[in-house]
Amino acid sequence: MSMFPLSGSLSRRLANWARVRSPWVSVFNTGSCNACDIEVIATLMPRFDAERFGILAKGSPRHADILIVTGPVTTKQESRLRRIWEQMPEPKYVIAMGACGASGGVFQGLYHVMDGVESVIPVDVFVAGCPPRPDEIINAVVACLMLMKEDLDRGGKEWRRKPVERPATGTAPQEPGKVPA
Amino acid sequence: MEPLLLGIYILLFPGFLFLFAYAFLLQYLDRKIAARMQQRVGPPLLQPFADFIKMLGKEVIDPAGVDRKAFDAAPVVALAAAMTAYLYIPIVGGSPFAFQGDLVLVLYLLTLPTIALFLLGWLSRNVFSSVGGVRAVTMLFIYEVPFFLALLMPALMAGSWSISEIALWQQEHGWFALLQPIGFVVGLIGLQAKLERQPFDIPEAETEIVAGPWTELTGRRLALMHLTMQVMLVAGSGLIAALFLGGPLLPWNISPAWLATIAGFLMFLGKTLVILVILASLKVATGRIRIDQLNDIGWKYLASATILQVGIVLLMDYIRVGT
Amino acid sequence: MPEVILPIGPQHPALKEPVNFRVIVDGETIVGLELDVSYTHRGIEKAAEQRDFIRVVPLLERVCGICSHAHAQAFCTGIEEIMQLEVPPRAQYLRTIVAELERMHSHILWLGVAAHVVGFNTLFMWTWRDRETTQDILEEMTGNRMNYGMNEVGGVRRDLSPGQIRSILSRLPKLEEQIGKYVEMVKGEETMLLRFRGIGKLSKAEALRYGTVGPTARASGVDYDVRRDDPSIAYPEVPWKVVTDTNGDVYGRTLVRIGELQESLGIIRYCLEHLPEGQIYVPAPKVAPKAEILSRYEAPRGELAHFIRTNGTDKVDRIDIRTPTLANWTSVTVSLVNQNIADIPVIVAAIDPCLSCTSRITILSERGRRRGEMSWAQLVDHGQRFYREGGRS
């Protein structure tokens, strides 16, 4: 690339263009109630047809650009989720599905649950809903692509880093005897 | 041919540049036709190209304990084999590389990607990949015999082992698709199996083994393997078009020569597209069969149909020689 | 929290259901099966003890996203009985409509997944396309495509207007036509018959002995349906019949499910046409008296049991949920024993459980009792090899 400065920028622009047009997703269930998973399948079906946007569901996390995580992350799935995330090639993005993926939802604070995907791996996009509708899922993937574009323009994910460190919910000690609802 | 012209032929048109563009177009049409038949909208035009570029830009991960060099080399070998095979397919008139026996060479080159896939699966050290690789090779043994026999029949009848000459022969005597309908059908089914498309996507059956030999491939390896399969689609349908549908040659003579060239090229496009539509419909209308069922179909029906075709061809030859 | 065990649902390759089962095999023959459901254990039963009756209903709906109404309903009818609430008939009819719609969407979904398991993708696409009709109706009625939030203690939350009723009724014939096509397809399609007939056979005695419920039991001729045998909500007033079959194999279970689709359609139509006027809700007291109850309901996958004990406060003292898959699992364990491992995928799929591609088999070879593991992939592959070598097909 350095030999041809012009072609370097051209090839980078081409790569960036391709990246936002070809989001391949992989779905991982970390203890959800299945509703989110069913809705993800529904996006691939004739009614919603996610392939219009180049979205393809891939079985292997190695092929995926975007990992869709459903469920509040049970303690047993925690290590497995991290392993899946590590298996994905860079650049990789994570979408946390639904209320459970964002915060644990109705399962927040239960003893076998990690309270959301972000306590385990970094999340780029959260989708609201319980479960999110298929069109919202497609919308989230598209939002993730916009974010990807922004990242590419700014040269990385650094700009999104929060200035203040928030306390990690996963480590917050719970009041003994009381399960937060 | 002059070296310059030859270079243009290999690199630009109708060589590799055209090949890649056409491969992406066929891939797009394939997905679009499938989507329309399933009442979906389907992908945008540049989707296969975007997929390819994106995969090139992704991180390459070496699974633990793999032989990195072999892992890098296998997709390159596969792609090189498929591209070389393509050069012997007549696209605008006969191929400049044509020689007696290039048919056998092309068939051999088209087998290499499957072997590469098996190697990749074997090297991955992942159960899904190994199972997929073994399945790919098992399938190869099943469909390869009828496929070869079916594709060699035109050579037998035309009395030449050169694809371009076989295409030329049809200009005078009529298409082999009409003379050898059984061979044509077997050739199409064999091509479908070779490309590992439904109902023969057994090695990469997503419900069963994630992505088979593809599971551990990332970045440019994945991109090259995908491109290989797409190039195989072009080369394979071009081969069938040349052997059974008269290739780029018209049944009558056109002058001047440049007009004939353009017409021939359009013929090539049209015929490969027809073959693609047939293959895509087959893909949509069927589910995946089990490898034991493929075994049944392959040996019981395909093989015996091809042997019947061989008998007919020999009989026709005998009658013709006799008269 | 402990507990709740299984959010049971259909599985799809693209969503790897996190349930692990181990099959113990002696050479070719299965000697045991082991289940690990801990991947999705969240601890709902413990949490339910800490939330009042209003807040516990949404929690119980999320035991399983596919039979969410069944869980909420079993709980609400139980608490209503403890409180001795007289729920208005209109609410009961609305509950019945949602429950049967849920059964339809679950059975259609299962049919698609079963077709997918045997590689018949056309049916898979078709069923999911038609399933959107039931999802549309549910969304119109309740405001959500899944996890409807329709139930509460004392009645339902949303009413139906006459316009909505007309609109729903007008969409049912199309659905009925499609279900008719499924019947033809399942009875006529050779590849499906080949993979379904005679596989996973359970005799009536075995079905009873191993405590099967739902379509699995009814396909073996066990005439057991909680909707009729322990009637609740509007079922006693609606004309319908329990679908049973005598085949006892996967084919029979498919026929039972399709038959239930048709019955459900009839129930929905009857309820819509005979929807009583009146309130949809009675205010419920905050606290329930000290009591215990076993509340049962026929979820799409079979009998669902909620054992509820209250202690005179606004929370339950204990809720013990027994999901249908747990009840059916013993029969899978047993019907697989002495079978060839080639038949595992279809048999397991037939009870409509979750199964995962990551599941493994422990192989005990006859000589040396060597232990090895086999992945789902190898298992499928083995199945194919078995059939190729002339096993049965």
Added chain:
Amino acid sequence: MTGLLGLEEVKSALERFGTVEQVRFNRIKLATTPEKVHEALFRAQTLLACDHLIQISALDNGQNFELIYHLTGPHRTVISIAIALPRDRPEMPTTSDILPPAGIYERQIYDLLGIVFTGHPNLKRIILSEDWPENEFPLRKDWKPRPRIPSGGTREEGK
């Protein structure tokens, strides 16, 4: 489907094990002791044609553990056989030999309440995570959730 069982019928079969009472129009409850459960279940199966085990409900009422076996049959009457186990020695014989479905329910109860079923062929963990501490049973009333020990998230370097 035959008619519901009468209280007298059930009493004649099960009265010898403890008190029998009608708790709902279709539910009859027997209170008995752990050592008699096996026999009571067997009699319910043979004399009352109870061929289906609905559920084994397990709960901790603060003083004791309670187990309730809910059975039913073609008569569609639910027979509930209830027992209480002392907290300090929660042990009882398994019933999976006469009721095969009980096996999986007993494993679940063992995992969550810590009741040991002696003679169970495969009493192993089924529900809780494999790194769950031994001797902690979340459904016991005196169990309190402990602060979670994070096993290393990536929150810091993430965003």
